[in-house]
Amino acid sequence: MTLRDTLRDAPGAPVRQSRTTGTGRPDPEAAGTPRPPAPARPVRKDRTTGTARPDPAAVSQQDFRDALLDPARPVPKGLTTGTGAPAGRRYDVYRNNVAHSLREALEVGFPTVRALVGERNFTVIADAYLRAEPPSSPLMMHYGSGLPAFLEAFKPLEKLGYLPDCARLDLAMRQSYHAADAAPIDPAALSRHAPERLAALRLHLAPALRLVPSKWPTFSIRNHALDRDSPKPPARAETALILRPEFDSIPHIAPPGGAAFVAALAKGHPLGKATEAAGPTFDPGPTLALLLRHGAITGLEET
């Protein structure tokens, strides 16, 4: 539910202000808003007298939680209907809510994986994953970061070797969508630097930029999975470069050598060194143009 809320776009939403109000990042921490210090918590005696409870009907949250995630466990004793009968099926409402909401979060968060394996298989995968790795934080926008590794180890999917990288691409798209805003530089700013100084220039990249390297044609597999009219994936390795001009994250295929180049820029290497990192025949022009066109360069710094 929460993930769907977060990921669903309002098409054509005329929100342009954040760009012009621009550097006013919505992250209040980044804006340096002072926060009151956390109060010292008084230790109450009733919380420190140990876990032994006198009431035999008491249901601990450990018991409640364990049976939620394991349908084979009996419903904890001490849970009742309004008239005092054992809770029975009523407990299953919570079991269903938990599994359903987590499964739905994974469905919305991994559209490529879901399209590739189909709805029924995805449900099986999601049910196994949500029991193996329930969320570790209330931020459902981050849930599923362990799914690529889980898929790698998931025996029934052995033959779909590309699936984990497709999950990585889905995950990176989501991370990009929620990444911090940053105003891009004027594309002309780069050409204002003297050619002999360019090599020493350090480029700041947008926080929403993501690189997803793969030995599979992951970018094309995703396109074909989400849009059956798009071309069949060619037999080649593709590194996806995700850029977010404003609010919509868009994957591209990194130009030849572009992946190593962008990775070096992201590490803070200046332009000259990053170009070398991409190989002796690498021409940074097309990759730089792609970055500039999609607002992915947010600052220039002389080194």
Add this chain to the structure above:
Amino acid sequence: MTDLTRLPAAPGVGYKPQHFTEIAADPGPVRWIEVHAENYMGDGGRPLAQLRALSERFPVSVHGVGLSIGGEGRLDPDHLARLAHLVDWLNPASFSEHLAWSTHDSHFLNDLLPLPYTAATLSRVCDHIDEVQARLSRRMLLENPSSYLAFAESTWSEPDFLAEIARRTGCGLLLDVNNVFVSATNLGFAPRDYIDAFPLDRVGEIHVGGHDADTDDAGAPLLIDSHGAPTADPVWSLLGHTLGRAGPRPVLVEWDTDVPDWPVLAAEARRAEAALALCEVAA
């Protein structure tokens, strides 16, 4: 009531991103919006940009769904810090959370789970609310849950438990009348008795929303708080009863799953507006 919330005693809706354009163009009867805190804890992008734009036009209620105030463990300090960031940035008209737990042993279960009402849980919930209110430097509202089962160990009624929490911590209450109706049906009590026992002077906000109908093992009706349907007629009637006793309050229409097109949600808000108008006439 006025010291419990800065929301207007008027209809509000749970904000959904797909309604952004329409709500900005013509909110109809809607005078304020509510958002789930956890959806706006990313670093940037469209969600925060939309929220910023809306907050310039509407009072905003931040409604947490992940703090686990009823949890046995201590509150997650990271999550509390994220909440403090959001509240500092947005300065919302209200912050509310649930009488429920969702995290145990660092596992977040993405559901509002029930707790027994005992002396021990009372003291624990009050500690947690004290901590939240101190951290956020503001009073919060605590919402009554939907119940599907009861705890044999409970020694307090839910209205008394909530009243005592409000008395000890100074927090306000968020009265979800759909939750009251769902719990009353599921546990076999009269919903109006619950309302009449509730500390209405502590209520800073009211929720209505839709539920689904099922049955339990014995074939008895089991209502599920789905927020995926129009608010049922008996819940509107219970809202009227509540407003008649409490006077006008901010009334929120919640619709979280199978979210309808904007006109359908706006029509629900209009029903809330009519209920509020009726209670003002009666007063």
